[in-house]
Amino acid sequence: MPLPNDALLEMYRRMTRIRQFENTCHELYQRGQIEGVLHLSIGQEAVSVGACYGLTADDYITSTHRGHNDIIAKGADLTRMMDELFMKETGYCRAKGGSMHIADFTLGILGANGIVGAGIPIATGAALAIKLRGERRVAVCFFGDGAVNQGFFHEGLNLASVWRLPVVFVCHNNAWAESTAQAATHAVADVAERAKAYGMPGVSVDAIDVTAVHEACAAAIARAREGDGPSLINCKTYRWYGHHVGDADQPYRSKEELAATRARDCIVHHRERLMRSGVADARLLETIDRDVAGEITAAVEHAKAAPPPSADSMYEDIFVGIDVREGGAS
């Protein structure tokens, strides 16, 4: 069934929100206005938006070190995200998590994660909680193609399948694990093939098309909600920038490869489709672009003015009910 026009427009808005947020972060980092580690997800927007569109706050996601995209797609507040990147008290993590640990438990966002693959058993456990309580929620687990070589992947997918848990494993297959090409580290070329080993459906999608990603994920999510168990969705995408912003030179891949893949832009692809099919004209799309730019500017302004964390806050949020400054718990 084709997606209604408002859904197509909303997907465009969300992908644009991610792209502009990430572009802004990149600039701010280069100007030294934000610090820490920053892994840009530019180029991979269609995976996050296609998978998350249709989820509610009751559904769970786990994400990765390259996770701004998934978190924004699940509805996170841009202001609290930007406050966190500026390491302010008002950030999502009170300036104690930073880019790799943004979470919003009121929205089912069980966190980005700094350990490659660690979200896989966590999402599996969230799905176990859903099953034990007899709910219709679902857990969507995002990870990169690097993570499929971790033991977490093997153990997590097997466990999820053995217990028929409502979890959908979505691979941001961006072709590069830090600086190492996939061909050098994957014994089987198609990540979706690995699903066979765990007795679950595995499909591959060209993630230039957000609607194709959505169609594949929505089918897997519906299956999971019906109690029919997990699926693996291999979303073929591409990482436009280095592993992190400090990896600007990227000596491991050619400029030709970069240029060729950047020419396949999921946002341009969606934009052209919207115009070609008459869902939107250039003016409407520019309005959306401008609205989103306003959101990002407001978030940056808020973050700049927000208070830094207090020195005392370092000792807070460690335990429930134990003050580490007084007891021996520190």
Added chain:
Amino acid sequence: MTVEMTVREALNRALDEELARDPSVFLLGEDIADPFGGSWKVTKGLSDKHGIARVRNTPISESAIVGAAVGAALAGMRPVAEIMYIDFLALCADGIVNQAAKFRYMSGGQVSVPVVFRTQGGSGRSTAAQHGQSFESWFTHVPGLIVVMPSTPSDAYGLLKSAIRDDNPVLFIESKMCYAQKGPVPRAETAVPLGLADIKRRGRDVTIVAIGAMVAEALAAATELADDGIEAEVIDPRTLVPLDKVRILESVSRTSRAVIVHEATKRSGWGAEMAALIAEEAFHDLDGPVVRVAGANTPIPASPMLEALHRPNAARIAAAVRRLLA
């Protein structure tokens, strides 16, 4: 009113009562369901009573067990995960160290992770270097993790109940040499608060701080020493994090001497932290050096004869006390 039971039975009772009390509590681990009932039989009868959905056998996948327990806790459950041997925590440390212990902090206090990781350690059964270690100091070094190490049936019972009800992640370390140990447990349902040390024997001449299976050895040493007129106080911290340092330091200030006993290898063991704490905060109360009686700085050997050389016992503890008092 008390009832005699083993540590194994006391742990089983705590799990049974908490499963019955709170529907968000569930157990997962390798071979824990009936009819096998766990490698150490701690979970015997629980899946028959509470069902295999809530007492779940898992694949041999320690990372998935721990990670799934963390995920279920983040999603509002109270999982109790069993890792058969503490040695196997080396296979799944990420879920404990980087996830469970850090989620609250990294998220700015948005969540707590109410999960219990039950495991057991220690030598004494000729299980060699991959099934007989004691890793408590690895985990007391991790901020954000509560570490419990009971020694008696009543402590095992009451502390496990508290651990399950606590909103923080808890590593609950049982001792394989304690499982068959018998003792009185309150007949009425009770919980022992986390963070309180217990003086197992009163004495004026020396404070012996012992953990896990070494508490019984320290008590046996104290009995032996009493024949010579030496009155040893034996104190069991019971929880290593948070540590009841007030009670321990108060004891040391009364006796002026401290001996620390654990079966983990001595180098960088938990006793090093305890000794440093006493040196920093009770130095002027001391009449002699802080002494550690601990496992040898070697892997655990399989031979019972060699293992006995590795492992502290009552005689070695008593000898250390006599040297200190000489």
